[in-house]
Amino acid sequence: MELDERKLKILKSIIRNYLETGEPVGSRTISKDPELQLSSATIRNEMADLEEMGLIMQPHTSAGRIPTDQGYRLYVDQLMEDSKRETKEANQLLIERVDRVELLLKNLAKILASNTNYATLISAPQSRHNKLKFIQLSKVDERKVLAVIMMEGNVVRNSILDAVDEVDEQVMLKMNLLLNTMLTGLSIDEISLGLIAKLKEEAGEYSHIVEKVLNAISETIRAEENDPQIYTSGATNIFKYPELSDGEKASELLSTFEEKHVLNELITTSMQQNNHEIQIYIGNESPVETMKDCSVVTANYELGDGLQGIIGIVGPKRMDYEKVVSTLRTLMQQLDDIYNKK
């Protein structure tokens, strides 16, 4: 069967309608579309074809049609138009350059959630390829040392180390100097075994402290990778969509947002896309099991210095794709303007 112009128009009309109302749409409704001057009977015939092609379906015999996942897919791939709708909302995102990336991302999540009325998640940048800016050791008390590790993007991590024996202020100063001259500017991946050996040699009798510090660094980074920071907001927005808000489903979905670590898969999958295009996961396409009744729109952001992560919007399958995509695009543009062109 051929998917001609008219069928596409009808499909588009059906999906548009369904996105708005959330109700199955019947042939009569479509026949009223000014773009399609056809009787309901004709529409019905076409609908039967579209159903056969797996693009739409009936919840039950005497109901209107709703899009299938395949139908949505076709819609977002081919039928969706670039939204020119009031970008005023997007403009209001009004991002200033913020020193602390974490703060920025938290706010961003909040703003996106309240702008879109969907749930939002943002992954903090992965630090693996991120460069050390400096390390600062300070004495906390007799046996404890605070290591402050700062990476590009002004991401700060603290870690408290147990020293084997009492720490001397002088030693500390030396260590600071040593660590910084040797390590600053390197990414975690670039700290090789050879370098470590050399570092220890230089440290002489204090090599055990060097070891602790290096462990702390790698552990801090590793911990972050296994359990990366994820900022979420507006999870309770799902209650605005009846198809998601009944008991079981809502519970599962909200747990996902509460536990957060389950979101990792979505983040890694989405990061693996090599391009900077916006991606859309419909229903089961999502790597997260509990989102099988949702759609997820993700974008890779970059804040310069190779700091990158993903932003995801989670909503019902009948989410307003155009608005979400356009909001994300505008946002990416803005971030790019601010952080990359400088």
Added chain:
Amino acid sequence: MELDERKLKILKSIIRNYLETGEPVGSRTISKDPELQLSSATIRNEMADLEEMGLIMQPHTSAGRIPTDQGYRLYVDQLMEDSKRETKEANQLLIERVDRVELLLKNLAKILASNTNYATLISAPQSRHNKLKFIQLSKVDERKVLAVIMMEGNVVRNSILDAVDEVDEQVMLKMNLLLNTMLTGLSIDEISLGLIAKLKEEAGEYSHIVEKVLNAISETIRAEENDPQIYTSGATNIFKYPELSDGEKASELLSTFEEKHVLNELITTSMQQNNHEIQIYIGNESPVETMKDCSVVTANYELGDGLQGIIGIVGPKRMDYEKVVSTLRTLMQQLDDIYNKK
């Protein structure tokens, strides 16, 4: 009307029953209680009295009775027994002394939530009366300075300052020394105007940096007070209780846990209690509007060095008060053993 021994026994039996089943309990059910050798008719008479006293009520004419808020109140105040139930759960809390208070509290929240099957919230210790351990300034780049502020309890705060003009390494060292000698060991409240003036004088030409640092400190602290850290866990547990999990209610309650700042009132109210007793808020007694259908059990914890905050368990009114209270008591005991006696 008098509330004699028998009436109390009956009330207790009714509430016990209702806590377990969540269903209104009828006279026949109570007449089977081995502790009460009475016919259902007699129970009915007594029930009528209890209802008149406002301790129980009927959802509708031909239903059994459920406790009123007043009834619950009387129960937790007088009728509740100390639970000797398997404290093994509580023992499993197995707390080790953790260096980072934040980490400890986060874990605690998780453990409590999964142990009780209710929602848990823990407020991070308020820093106002908390003493500074040390301040460390480090140069980030030409115009930026990282201030690391460490307080008792090993609570670390970072803040990035904009310097007016380029920062000299030498100056930094001086500032560090100056700030630490003058401020270490003081609480925020103890940093008086006089002290600040003196500090500025000592700093001479760099007094503007001192000012910035002080501002940063007080702002950091203030920000924390307005929006104190609150760790929550198990908010989705509320779906286990039908009376809380229908649409509107669940949504409101979960939003409360998502927004968190609404929980502040609960925390301040609970902190104001001068004693270290466990407190129970039933329904409208709770300072948080959205918890009017819940009960909240709170405890003030103290981790030594005056680090204190509150732990709260939020569940349906028919929560297992005995278990919750006993769990919290055990926990407090353990924390006390570890942190205060040393």
Added chain:
DNA sequence: GTTAGCACTCCATTAAAACGAGTGCTAACA
């Protein structure tokens, strides 16, 4: 003071009926 007995209330469940939105099919039409 306690209890058996009974009429009564009212919610919950089930069954039946009415409704209506939407379909598929057929036959007529351009």
Added chain:
DNA sequence: TGTTAGCACTCGTTTTAATGGAGTGCTAAC
């Protein structure tokens, strides 16, 4: 050959009625 009006049919939803049962309050007897 594509389009459309007409109509019987399907099936979920809503409405109404009927039935059952849990539990009560009251009365009268023990």
